[in-house]
Amino acid sequence: MRTVFTIFLRAHGTKPWLVLICLLFAGLAEAAGIGTLLPVMTTISGEAAEAPAPITVAVQDAMRAIGVEPTIGPMITMMAGFLVLKSVLAFLALTYAGVTSTAVAIGMRRRLIAALFRARWRYYAEQPRGRFANTVANDATRAGQAYLMAARVVTYCIQGLAYVAVAVAVQWRLAALGLVAGLLVMGALGWLIRVSRRAGDKQTGRTSDLTVQTVDMVSNAKPLKTMHRWQGQLDRIDQTMKRLRRSLIKRELARYALQHLSDAMIAVIIAMTIYVAHVYLQMPLAELVVSGVVFFQLVNVVSKMQKFLQQSAEMESAYIRTETLIAEAEAEREAWIGKAAPELGAGLSLRGVSFAHGERPVLRDLDLEAPAGAITVFMGPSGAGKTTIVDLLIGLYVADRGKVLIGGRPIDEIDIDAWRSRIGYVPQELNLLHASVRDNITLGDHSISDERIWAALREVDATDFVERLPDGLDTTVGETGAKLSGGQRQRISLARALVVEPEVLILDEVTSALDPETEAQIVANIAALNNGRYTIIAITHRPAWTEIADRLFKLENGVVVEMREGGPSIRAG
Numbered sequence: 001m002r003t004v005f006t007i008f009l010r011a012h013g014t015k016p017w018l019v020l021i022c023l024l025f026a027g028l029a030e031a032a033g034i035g036t037l038l039p040v041m042t043t044i045s046g047e048a049a050e051a052p053a054p055i056t057v058a059v060q061d062a063m064r065a066i067g068v069e070p071t072i073g074p075m076i077t078m079m080a081g082f083l084v085l086k087s088v089l090a091f092l093a094l095t096y097a098g099v100t101s102t103a104v105a106i107g108m109r110r111r112l113i114a115a116l117f118r119a120r121w122r123y124y125a126e127q128p129r130g131r132f133a134n135t136v137a138n139d140a141t142r143a144g145q146a147y148l149m150a151a152r153v154v155t156y157c158i159q160g161l162a163y164v165a166v167a168v169a170v171q172w173r174l175a176a177l178g179l180v181a182g183l184l185v186m187g188a189l190g191w192l193i194r195v196s197r198r199a200g201d202k203q204t205g206r207t208s209d210l211t212v213q214t215v216d217m218v219s220n221a222k223p224l225k226t227m228h229r230w231q232g233q234l235d236r237i238d239q240t241m242k243r244l245r246r247s248l249i250k251r252e253l254a255r256y257a258l259q260h261l262s263d264a265m266i267a268v269i270i271a272m273t274i275y276v277a278h279v280y281l282q283m284p285l286a287e288l289v290v291s292g293v294v295f296f297q298l299v300n301v302v303s304k305m306q307k308f309l310q311q312s313a314e315m316e317s318a319y320i321r322t323e324t325l326i327a328e329a330e331a332e333r334e335a336w337i338g339k340a341a342p343e344l345g346a347g348l349s350l351r352g353v354s355f356a357h358g359e360r361p362v363l364r365d366l367d368l369e370a371p372a373g374a375i376t377v378f379m380g381p382s383g384a385g386k387t388t389i390v391d392l393l394i395g396l397y398v399a400d401r402g403k404v405l406i407g408g409r410p411i412d413e414i415d416i417d418a419w420r421s422r423i424g425y426v427p428q429e430l431n432l433l434h435a436s437v438r439d440n441i442t443l444g445d446h447s448i449s450d451e452r453i454w455a456a457l458r459e460v461d462a463t464d465f466v467e468r469l470p471d472g473l474d475t476t477v478g479e480t481g482a483k484l485s486g487g488q489r490q491r492i493s494l495a496r497a498l499v500v501e502p503e504v505l506i507l508d509e510v511t512s513a514l515d516p517e518t519e520a521q522i523v524a525n526i527a528a529l530n531n532g533r534y535t536i537i538a539i540t541h542r543p544a545w546t547e548i549a550d551r552l553f554k555l556e557n558g559v560v561v562e563m564r565e566g567g568p569s570i571r572a573g
Helices: 004-008 016-045 054-065 072-118 121-126 129-170 172-219 221-226 231-279 285-331 384-395 418-421 437-442 451-459 465-470 486-498 518-528 543-548
Strands: 348-357 361-370 376-378 402-406 423-426 502-506 534-540 551-556 559-564 569-571
Touching: 004 072, 004 129, 004 285, 016 054, 016 129, 016 285, 016 348, 016 451, 016 534, 054 072, 072 129, 129 172, 129 285, 172 221, 231 285, 348 384, 361 384, 361 551, 361 559, 376 402, 376 543, 384 402, 384 502, 384 534, 402 518, 418 437, 423 486, 437 451, 437 486, 451 486, 486 502, 486 518, 518 543
Parallel strands: 376 534, 376 551, 423 502, 502 534
Antiparallel strands: 348 361, 348 402, 551 559, 559 569
């Protein structure tokens, strides 16, 4: 129960006190409306009790105080008015809670995505992509529902208190009996809520595992299908789905057991209470009828509260896990605090830089410089540290020792967002968006005109194939660009980098999927358009790039073994 109230009161972007105020006044209105029912029933029955119930006296005195005679007409009008007011206030509170539940889900998604992109690259690289996808698509939705169910639980708690107050005012002994009965129902069926909570937690975990495995399988669909080796992955997913199915079965059994056992217990309790009220308490008919209504409503409210408490328990794990992932990502936020505007006058350089992934050294006391306005090429075998150098210059990683300099200024003094906004980057992994060619080039930036898009496409010799596509720039490229060839995907990625007219162009094996003739044309185009316009850093194994390099570094095991600068090679050391 504490977790439920925590979700309701602390959910990000909500106004719980607004809901509570509406529910409080709704409860008071309902208590007043139901309370007026007793003097109405007493008047209709014609019974005149020797000791009228306190609530009857209170209602009659209140009406006389405002100048209204407590006759049947005004009392019925007052009763109906209070109950209508209760309905309106409850409607406003629950409608707000329902609308807010969608805001909770959307807000959690936005906070998570923002936290992920602000997190250190090391953290992001270590996380399975499917975990993020599952949280955004599934857990956040269930978290919003957890908030709504928590609001419903709070609603019935307040409504139950209103009925307890009315019951005490009518017949305190029957009220005590009803309260005990409600607590017995909750206690007897509380274990089913615990079963639902455990099943919901397992459902959340299994669904996350399933999404991670599915994303991995789809990402590797081509080799799995080509080699006909997908069955092992499918068997792995089958095992996860079987565990998920068991969790869902337990959840449904607990849900329906609670519903039907609760109905059965309520029927028995109501029958026993009517018998006790008539035989032992010898209540007048009017009080018996009103107390019966109040008692039935009280037990019914407890039953409904338990139902929504169970549903909230099923979904609270999704809320908790989503908030945990958000907090985890926010705790890994990049620590860049520099404010200086990036200037490239002195180029980009590393001074005595060492870096390791865990216990594995990648760079060792590395010194190098990429002059501004020049083409600098890094070559070397896989694992030599080429991409790591680029990641350090971008600020994705922080050097363990030494300095990374941007225009002669340490990178930790630079405004990192301003620096990255001046970079055009083409990665080795050609994962395009499942969107149009236009969206893949602009990345959703509507300020980029079609004229600028076509200019970027011309720079990478891509206009002909884009014009031949069925819908030109509006052609959807498929998942990760599957409808395009490798060379076409690389040219779209190049155009994406060039369309914003960056100061620095970072190219990671960007022509590896192109034929030599197309590669030579693109390399020649980039060399021609450079003229000091770009500071280009290229990671490559292809000789076409080495021929246009102003400065060439060959690396092995994290150190420079050879350097060439616009002429004969210079051996390091």
